[in-house]
Amino acid sequence: xxxxxxxxxxxxxxxxxxxxxxxxxxxxxxxxxxxxxxxxxxxxxxxxxxxxxxxxxxxxxxxxxxxxxxxxxxxxxxxxxxxxxxxxxxxxxxxxxxxxxxxxxxxxxxxxxxxxxxxxxxxxxxxxxxxxxxxxxxxxxxxxxxxxxxxxxxxxxxxxxxxxxxxxxxxxxxxxxxxxxxxxxxxxxxxxxxxxxxxxxxxxxxxxxxxxxxxxxxxxxxxxxxxxxxxxxxxxxxxxxxxxxxxxxxxxxxxxxxxxxxxxxxxxxxxxxxxxxxxxxxxxxxxxxxx
Numbered sequence: 001x002x003x004x005x006x007x008x009x010x011x012x013x014x015x016x017x018x019x020x021x022x023x024x025x026x027x028x029x030x031x032x033x034x035x036x037x038x039x040x041x042x043x044x045x046x047x048x049x050x051x052x053x054x055x056x057x058x059x060x061x062x063x064x065x066x067x068x069x070x071x072x073x074x075x076x077x078x079x080x081x082x083x084x085x086x087x088x089x090x091x092x093x094x095x096x097x098x099x100x101x102x103x104x105x106x107x108x109x110x111x112x113x114x115x116x117x118x119x120x121x122x123x124x125x126x127x128x129x130x131x132x133x134x135x136x137x138x139x140x141x142x143x144x145x146x147x148x149x150x151x152x153x154x155x156x157x158x159x160x161x162x163x164x165x166x167x168x169x170x171x172x173x174x175x176x177x178x179x180x181x182x183x184x185x186x187x188x189x190x191x192x193x194x195x196x197x198x199x200x201x202x203x204x205x206x207x208x209x210x211x212x213x214x215x216x217x218x219x220x221x222x223x224x225x226x227x228x229x230x231x232x233x234x235x236x237x238x239x240x241x242x243x244x245x246x247x248x249x250x251x252x253x254x255x256x257x258x259x260x261x262x263x264x265x266x267x268x269x270x271x272x273x274x275x276x277x278x279x280x281x282x283x284x285x286x287x288x289x290x291x
Contacts, residue, residue, distance in 0.1 A: 038103050057087065069092055087222075114171040180211060208220075
């Protein structure tokens with residue numbers, strides 16, 4: 001099943017149209033994907049978006065024009081159609097020529113570790129082309145998506161493909177790491193890392209090592225990412241919260257601390273980010289970087 005919205009907007013001489021469809025995972029797929037959605041747009045012009053880090057591993061399956069991806073502050077420019085974004089710290093500038101059609105899948109980090117055969121550490125270094133991780137299987141998936149005609153068919157192809165990949169993987173997921181990640185999420189990142197290690201019965205060092213092997217980053221870095229994600233959600237989903245309230249709610253020491261952390265992950269201040277938008281498209285324009 002899928003819920004969607006579509007819109008056409010006439011801005012000057014440009015007619016921009018877009019469609020967003022949220023997928024509803026089948027029961028046996030819910031434990032693998034946190035969420036997935038389909039997006040199509042025809043902007044009639046090149047589009048450059050700012051994409052900020054998340055507390056999820058994101059898979060982008062494009063079956064149309066390729067995207068150009070540039071980590072903020074880097075001179076590296078990558079062209080890709082299907083790729084994975086791990087738990088790296090840098091925001092990304094993503095550009096396309098005017099037409100985009102893709103599926104976005106958000107995965108829990110330990111699920112991604114199993115799907116990508118332990119490549120969590122590599123994924124924190126930036127984006128990784130899906131063909132590097134899955135070889136010809138990635139091309140087969142994109143081909144199947146290109147041959148499907150509806151969003152529901154696209155989602156069914158993705159569910160079947162990922163479920164089979166997960167079942168065939170021999171990568172072991174440690175229950176202790178799953179539990180620790182769940183606790184970090186339950187407490188919004190505001191929980192003692194040492195206490196988590198003690199609850200499991202591990203030393204601090206052993207806990208950090210095992211966690212990083214399966215998640216790709218340390219427990220402390222994961223807590224920061226989860227706290228930032230929660231703050232970002234409050235900032236973007238409601239205009240009623242003052243920055244000081246968001247800082248207090250999400251466990252930052254004060255508003256200045258929150259602003260510094262936000263700028264580190266998003267490349268701009270929270271005030272600028274909150275008011276930035278396209279007049280006719282979804283997402284955040286990239287020209288707010290360093291403001």
